[in-house]
Amino acid sequence: MPSPAASPIAPLLRFLPTLILGIAGGALAFAVNLPLPWLLGAMIATTAVSMAGVRLRSPGRGRKGVLVVIGVMLGSAFTPELSGDLGLWSLSLAVMLVATAAMMAFSVWFSQRIAGHSRETALYAGVPGGVSTVTVMAMASGADLRVVGMTHAVRILVLLVAIPPVLQAIGHVDLGSATPDLSQWLWLPGPVDTAWLVAAGVGGLWLGRWLRLPNALLFGPALVSAALHLSGVTHAAVPPTLLALAQVLIGISVGVRFAGTSLAQVGHALVMAVGQALVLLALAVVAAWAGHLLTGYSAAAALLAYMPGGAPELSLVALTLGIDPAFVTTHHLLRISVLVLILPGLLKTLERPES
Numbered sequence: 001m002p003s004p005a006a007s008p009i010a011p012l013l014r015f016l017p018t019l020i021l022g023i024a025g026g027a028l029a030f031a032v033n034l035p036l037p038w039l040l041g042a043m044i045a046t047t048a049v050s051m052a053g054v055r056l057r058s059p060g061r062g063r064k065g066v067l068v069v070i071g072v073m074l075g076s077a078f079t080p081e082l083s084g085d086l087g088l089w090s091l092s093l094a095v096m097l098v099a100t101a102a103m104m105a106f107s108v109w110f111s112q113r114i115a116g117h118s119r120e121t122a123l124y125a126g127v128p129g130g131v132s133t134v135t136v137m138a139m140a141s142g143a144d145l146r147v148v149g150m151t152h153a154v155r156i157l158v159l160l161v162a163i164p165p166v167l168q169a170i171g172h173v174d175l176g177s178a179t180p181d182l183s184q185w186l187w188l189p190g191p192v193d194t195a196w197l198v199a200a201g202v203g204g205l206w207l208g209r210w211l212r213l214p215n216a217l218l219f220g221p222a223l224v225s226a227a228l229h230l231s232g233v234t235h236a237a238v239p240p241t242l243l244a245l246a247q248v249l250i251g252i253s254v255g256v257r258f259a260g261t262s263l264a265q266v267g268h269a270l271v272m273a274v275g276q277a278l279v280l281l282a283l284a285v286v287a288a289w290a291g292h293l294l295t296g297y298s299a300a301a302a303l304l305a306y307m308p309g310g311a312p313e314l315s316l317v318a319l320t321l322g323i324d325p326a327f328v329t330t331h332h333l334l335r336i337s338v339l340v341l342i343l344p345g346l347l348k349t350l351e352r353p354e355s
Helices: 010-031 037-051 061-075 080-084 086-114 119-126 131-139 145-170 191-210 216-230 240-258 263-295 299-306 311-321 325-350
Strands: none
Touching: 010 037, 010 061, 010 240, 037 145, 037 240, 037 311, 061 191, 061 216, 061 240, 061 311, 061 325, 086 119, 086 263, 086 299, 086 325, 119 131, 119 145, 131 145, 131 325, 145 240, 145 263, 145 299, 145 311, 191 216, 216 311, 216 325, 240 311, 263 299, 299 311, 299 325, 311 325
């Protein structure tokens, strides 16, 4: 007779208290009308409990499923009406790449010269995105993995917390109208639409892995869903309840990264990571305003598109707030693709000892 620990449901049961905490945090944030309530509420609650010394469970495989769902949702933003705009994004994409290069240059300099980290640690902690790929690469180096992981986690945390006030400061978006009314929570798509959404998720999962896409679980389903929606084959949408659950799980995924983190032990690294993240946020705001002036696209959309890293988180924010998610997703896909292609050679060059 199999033991309870061997049961497939055992991981879910172990994760359940963390999930309940995340949902409670999201519900409280929703009740007090906090912007991005399910994402920020779950993230703040789990971060606070983690920093207090309580070990919380990660969503594990649940996060992988959420990435597929988010990818399908993001693809649904690519409607036939967008086909005429796709060619106009090239200038904005170029601005984003220039901004990414500037952010990485600053991050590496700051981490090495100001924070006092080793060259290897500064390199991997300074990459503005692709945290999963960067962490794997850092394992084969002499980098301090705790600093690398914390820097990326703090960056995403700071960016997500800063998004509502920064968006309100630059205008172009009404955060108050972005949260669905309670009467909308029970809406579900019909059987045909559901079948198309499931097909996009399953087909995208296979396509992403076959093409070896960066973050295949997210961008594979997004590509298939986008093709289906751009072609007009389907106009299926994802229900708000599933969108809220996706936000909760992504918020939890950020919060649990601080498990076992003691302020007394990592105070210096934490302060340095926050300082670096704030400067990167400022660079993203400047780049977004420049992109807005050059292209005419919304400064809010440009900001979410140019922010360093956190493709699932930032794309989900764009989808939740209705801030041109197709535009934002395309920028993050290009950013991650370029980083994955050039990182190995770039890091090998920068890691060479000085003569």
